Amino acid sequence: MAGNVKLSLLARGWLQMTVTWTSGYDISEAYPFVEWGKVGAVAAPTRTPAGTLTFSRGSMCGEPARTVGWREPGFIHTAFMRDLWPNKEYYYKIGHELPDGSVVWGKAYSFRAPPSPGQNSLQRIIVFGDMGKAERDGSNEFANYQPGSLNTTDRLIEDLDNYDIVFHIGDMPYANGYISQWDQFTAQVAPISAKKPYMIASGNHERDWPNTGGFFDVEDSGGECGVPAETMYYYPAENRANFWYKVDYGMFRFCVADSEHDWREGTEQYKFIEQCLSTVDRKHQPWLIFAAHRVLGYSSNSWYAAQGSFEEPEGRESLQKLWQKYRVDIAFFGHVHNYERTCPLYQSQCVTGERSRYSGTMNGTIFVVAGGGGSHLSTYTTAIPNWSIFRDQDFGFVKLTAFNHSSLLFEYKKSSDGHVYDSFTVDRDYRDVLRCVHDSCFPTTLAT
Ligand SMILES: *[C@@H]1O[C@H](CO)[C@@H](O)[C@H](O)[C@H]1NC(C)=O
Ligand SMILES: *[C@@H]1O[C@H](CO)[C@@H](O)[C@H](O)[C@H]1NC(C)=O
Ligand SMILES: *[C@@H]1O[C@H](CO)[C@@H](O)[C@H](O)[C@H]1NC(C)=O
Ligand SMILES: *[C@@H]1O[C@H](CO)[C@@H](O)[C@H](O)[C@H]1NC(C)=O
Numbered sequence: 001m002a003g004n005v006k007l008s009l010l011a012r013g014w015l016q017m018t019v020t021w022t023s024g025y026d027i028s029e030a031y032p033f034v035e036w037g038k039v040g041a042v043a044a045p046t047r048t049p050a051g052t053l054t055f056s057r058g059s060m061c062g063e064p065a066r067t068v069g070w071r072e073p074g075f076i077h078t079a080f081m082r083d084l085w086p087n088k089e090y091y092y093k094i095g096h097e098l099p100d101g102s103v104v105w106g107k108a109y110s111f112r113a114p115p116s117p118g119q120n121s122l123q124r125i126i127v128f129g130d131m132g133k134a135e136r137d138g139s140n141e142f143a144n145y146q147p148g149s150l151n152t153t154d155r156l157i158e159d160l161d162n163y164d165i166v167f168h169i170g171d172m173p174y175a176n177g178y179i180s181q182w183d184q185f186t187a188q189v190a191p192i193s194a195k196k197p198y199m200i201a202s203g204n205h206e207r208d209w210p211n212t213g214g215f216f217d218v219e220d221s222g223g224e225c226g227v228p229a230e231t232m233y234y235y236p237a238e239n240r241a242n243f244w245y246k247v248d249y250g251m252f253r254f255c256v257a258d259s260e261h262d263w264r265e266g267t268e269q270y271k272f273i274e275q276c277l278s279t280v281d282r283k284h285q286p287w288l289i290f291a292a293h294r295v296l297g298y299s300s301n302s303w304y305a306a307q308g309s310f311e312e313p314e315g316r317e318s319l320q321k322l323w324q325k326y327r328v329d330i331a332f333f334g335h336v337h338n339y340e341r342t343c344p345l346y347q348s349q350c351v352t353g354e355r356s357r358y359s360g361t362m363n364g365t366i367f368v369v370a371g372g373g374g375s376h377l378s379t380y381t382t383a384i385p386n387w388s389i390f391r392d393q394d395f396g397f398v399k400l401t402a403f404n405h406s407s408l409l410f411e412y413k414k415s416s417d418g419h420v421y422d423s424f425t426v427d428r429d430y431r432d433v434l435r436c437v438h439d440s441c442f443p444t445t446l447a448t
Helices: 149-158 180-193 227-232 268-278 302-306 316-325 430-434
Strands: 002-009 017-023 031-038 046-049 051-053 075-081 089-097 103-112 123-128 165-168 198-200 245-249 252-256 287-292 330-333 339-346 357-359 365-370 388-392 396-404 407-414 420-427
Touching: 002 103, 002 180, 002 198, 017 031, 017 089, 031 075, 046 075, 075 089, 123 365, 149 180, 149 396, 165 180, 180 198, 180 227, 252 268, 268 287, 268 316, 287 396, 339 420, 365 396, 365 407, 388 407, 388 420
Parallel strands: 123 165, 165 198, 252 287, 287 330, 330 365, 357 420
Antiparallel strands: 002 017, 017 075, 031 046, 031 089, 051 075, 089 103, 123 396, 245 252, 339 365, 339 388, 396 407, 407 420
16 A cells, blocks of 8 residues: 655755655545654654645646556655654654554664764765666566666665665656656665665656756656656755755765756856855865766767767856866766766866875866666767776666765776776865865955
8 A cells, every 4th residue: 555665865964854655545535654763762653744745647748648658646745754863773664544543554664864964974875877677577578778777776775784875866767658667666776765865866767858948858758747756756955846956964965956957057056056065064074976867077978979078068068167166076977878987177187197096185076977777878989088087888886985074985886796896085184175276266356
């Protein structure tokens, strides 16, 4: 009756966690709630009511979502667990209270509350895009479109004890207008999302549809125009139709952008990105991460290269000055289905010859394509651009480990065996962030 629970964080992620799930009950039939408490506490568990949303066929923008792909999505419930103790273990269980007072229960799960912003503790993040879903027995597999999806999912389920939060940066189920595929996807990732905050970004396969206010007038969402994604998952955007948000996790600040909406200077999203990047106190949250679905930075994927841009047009032209001014450590993208990492770059130039151990003044941002979550792989140019340090045309995902305020480890793992195939470290103190480099301090205008 109810299932596929998914945890998520709020913008000031500490102290609060959300749980979202789907059921067949509207609130006139049963009241949804979550029962939760601190593991080992003597206090009785807390019951917190959930909000309920759904969406209708009429809110779909085109075919097949409005026609053969339509299926009633049921009711999507979200409850907020508040005043959590940082890093403590919690248990929780969803439930629905029927009119006669009896309760229909979901399964019991547990999670670890997030560290407070700036907290010094071991913090481990997973990042990938474009995963999709598949059937283990190959049944109903009409196109084998996401052949790496189950391997990525399985590696993350096996390794649940060794990371804390997941960012799936767009192209989630590839439902493309067949609404039931959202349930297939959320069931596939539920063993992960029931235990770890599962944060998402909007991709072309969630959002794009002609003449619906997006940046790309293509039909990649199969008529969904973002409605299922924006309802099925919680993420801390002020207006969830604008899929951009910030989230803090201990020593990390994440600024998640929406590459399916205009990001250029003068737009609402550009203001958000600047606000997100500029409001983090790097003394306490040194690790500043930017993420979006489409490649707004650098990729030597063959079709971007054929256009001569190595990116979505107007991506880095618009955003580079923000990444540089606010000294973004790493910018992640999906969309291209492979792995690629650049040197620390400023205006397409490597700012250092170092390849794996970065330290001292930070003069540029490292750009990473981590779009090999599962969908059919993309090819590269044969000539390797001089900013491209490592490429792998295979399925995989990235893990970031912050040991403390001055030491970060980056690892790229293949989904087939979970082993590390590329890595680098960043060792840096706050004074290294403070130093002015190209475009990163305000120009002095007080000269006499
Ligand atoms: C960054 O630039 C400064 C000054 O241009 C230089 O001294 C420093 O070595 C550079 N740092 C790295 C890590 O390349
Ligand atoms: C990399 O290639 C670009 C374009 O070909 C060139 O402008 C730049 O000087 C090169 N950088 C290095 C570090 O070789
Ligand atoms: C930070 O962690 C690294 C890696 O574990 C360690 O070598 C370093 O001593 C730590 N630094 C501080 C200031 O604790
Ligand atoms: C999935 O992983 C197995 C080994 O664990 C490997 O043999 C297989 O090729 C992988 N599948 C894909 C599509 O990469």
